[in-house]
Amino acid sequence: MPWVGAMGLPLIAMGCLGAEGVDEVAPPVEDWEWRHYLGDEGRSHYSPLAQIHPGNVDQLEIAWRYDTGPLEGSLSQIQCNPIIVEGVFYATTPRAHVFALDAATGHELWRFDPTAHGSAAQGHNRGVVYWDAPSGGRIMAASGQDLWALDAATGEPVESFGQGGRVDLRGGLAHGRNSGMISPTPGVIYQDLLILGTKVGETEGAAPGDIRAFDLNTGEVRWSFHTIPHAGEFGSESWPEEAWRVRGGANSWAGATLDSERGIVFMPTGSATPDFWGGDRAGANLFANSLLALDAATGERIWHFQIVHHDLWDRDLPAPPNLVRFEHDGVMVDAVAQPTKSGHLFVFDRETGEPIFGIEERPVHPSHHPEEWVSPTQPFPIAPPPFTRQAFDLTRIDGDARREGFRASQVKRLEGMRLGENYIPPSLEGSIMYPGFDGGAEWGGAAWDETTGLLYVNSNEVGGMLRLMERPKGVNPRSVYLEKCGLCHGPDLAGTGVGPSLIGVGERRRHVELLTTIALGSGRMPSFVDMPMPVMERLATYISDPKDEKKALAALEARPGSDSPYVSEGYLYLRDEQGVPINEPPFGTLTAIDLAAGELRWQVSLGDYPHLAEKGIVGAGTENYGGAVVTAGGLLFIAASADETLRAFDKLSGEVIWESSLPASGFATPSTYSVEGRQFVVVAAGGGKLGVKSGSLYVAYALP
Secondary structure (H helix, E strand, C coil): CCCECCCCCCCCCCCCECCCCCECCCCCCCCECECECCECCCCCCEECCCCCCCCCHHHCEEEEEEECCCCCCCCCCCCCCCEEECCEEEEECCCCCEEEEECCCCCEEEEECHHHHCCCCCCCCCCCEEEEECCEEEEEEEECCEEEEEECCCCCECCCCCECCEEECCCCCCCCCCECEECCCCCEEECCEEEECCEECCCCCCCECCEEEEECCCCCEEEEECCCCCCCCCCHHHCCCCHHHCCCECCCCCCCEEECCCCEEEEECCCECCCCCCCCCCCCCCCCCEEEEEECCCCCEEEEEECCCCCCCCCCCCCCCEEEEEEECCEEEEEEEEECCCCCEEEEECCCCCECCCEEEEECCCCCCCCCCCCCEEEEECCCCCCCCCCCCHHHECCCCCCCCHHHHHHHHCCCCECCCCCCCCECCCEEECCECCECCCCCCEEEECCCCEEEEEEECCCEEEEEEECCCCCCHHHHHHHHCHHHHCCCCCCCCCCCCCCCHHHHCCHHHHHHHHHHCECCECCECCCCHHHHHHHHHHHHCCCCHHHHCCCCCCCCCCCCCEEECCCEECECCCCCECECCCCEEEEEEECCCCEEEEEEECCCCHHHHCCCCCCCCCCECCCCEEECCCEEEECCECCCEEEEEECCCCCEEEEEECCCCCCCCCEEEEECCEEEEEEEEEECCCCCCEEEEEEEEECC
């Protein structure tokens, strides 16, 4: 039986299901596409297909595999949720190459390499967009700093779009044109517009996170919404004067959700930069960390709600919200539900932005530094209850189950730290944040099933440590490293949970290779091409030999960024040396939330760490990335966990009723579709996170 936490409640069945778990209200569906990222414009992750159900799911077999090609580097990933249109399967590789397959056989139809056409390489792409243009289908795909329009039949660039089929996403920004910018998550199409957010850097000098709508015929920007308001615009008073000229971030990297009937696009945003220090951006910082409801045709703000004021914790809104419809106080409501990294679900009326269950502004911890500005309150939803625990507790560190002395060693590790509830500001001593940097909820988001009234969300439970350090005096290579690189690679170059170790990189890479990587970026690393060349050269020299103190602290004449007194020590996760969170299980969960009741219906663990399972520690869950798919067949398909397994859960009880080993962990959301009456479930097995190996395969399952 799966682990059921203290928050788990007895199941209340809300749908009308047949004996084998199939929705009786769902008519048979012969062929069904997965035309949009996460299933539909409302990001439901739902399919009306019921050919595969609890009575036959154990008969699933591999129908086809597609190998994306040789891996480049040990940390490559495939985060793509494929789309399927008119029997053709469209997806991306670990390097954001776009390809098309026969959806029934996995046979390759075409492949497009954007780097061969001048785009910078990009990792962790989450998919593409299909547009049914009057002249024929098009695929809209991003790679590096470019947005491409491709002929859906051939994969060739559409010459009439932008310049030879592409648009440079860096155009039209207030500043930061030469800083890193990519679009990892597909946008959404409204009429003849592609509405798109971007991912920018998370340190000083990052570009602003403008949301833009591109004309699908020409590539021109038809409207732009300034998430860092310009002078005189609504919200500008929540920033220092002229902040829009120099501040970055507040970007919508997680994706968009469209209510096409109302013409409203919902855009979740992330934090302002830098992530963990805000002393030079006093104020609430609208529209960072906000759910924005915009007029899809014009970009005009209809309403907004800021979920974190003046973010100091990297609490980006991690996933596109779900369009939901359920009965509340005897009335059917059309709502939008936003999961968060803190483990809360915020639910709003789609048209007005009014909270469905109420939200309280509660006092939180004050600043530890006179130079920092901290919001005195933060918003908390009254219901539903959080789907993760909300505080790190030393008494919850597991001891003898792992090894003798484990708990004592971890207690000593945390001596002097600030810990307790959420929103403790970063500090020199170290402040514990729980859940940590990667959720609660993550970019996989939630799945919504209107037939049961249940919203399904997978989440992480691992702590993070927010520790600041004083910036080295003067302007020198080490201070530039800490400002630009230390967040991901750590202050001592030993790496964090986000960036790899750079120790010894000078022995593995030539100086020119380091300069090229710093300038152009690589994978999730942004470009720093705006950095003055003398500074870049000295930075590369420091990375090659950080022990040379004379070089490290030698003065520089110029550098990008600000003169803030503190920098973050980086993404410090509370894991043991084997990569397992040090807190008590569960480390990863899957939760069903009854929206009509505003309650949690069930919660189970998701996955197992293999080396713990060998010791008899099972049902603990693992950290997880990628979301679930829910079907009319009574099933919930999800990979996401670190143990290289695709699972099918009973959507009403949370019981695992089928699982299959994958060639690598499936850190991506599956897709399900049917071709000629045969239902398929496909997932990318790309691995590359949480210390597990990378993979290069898409794996499709079907009944014999």
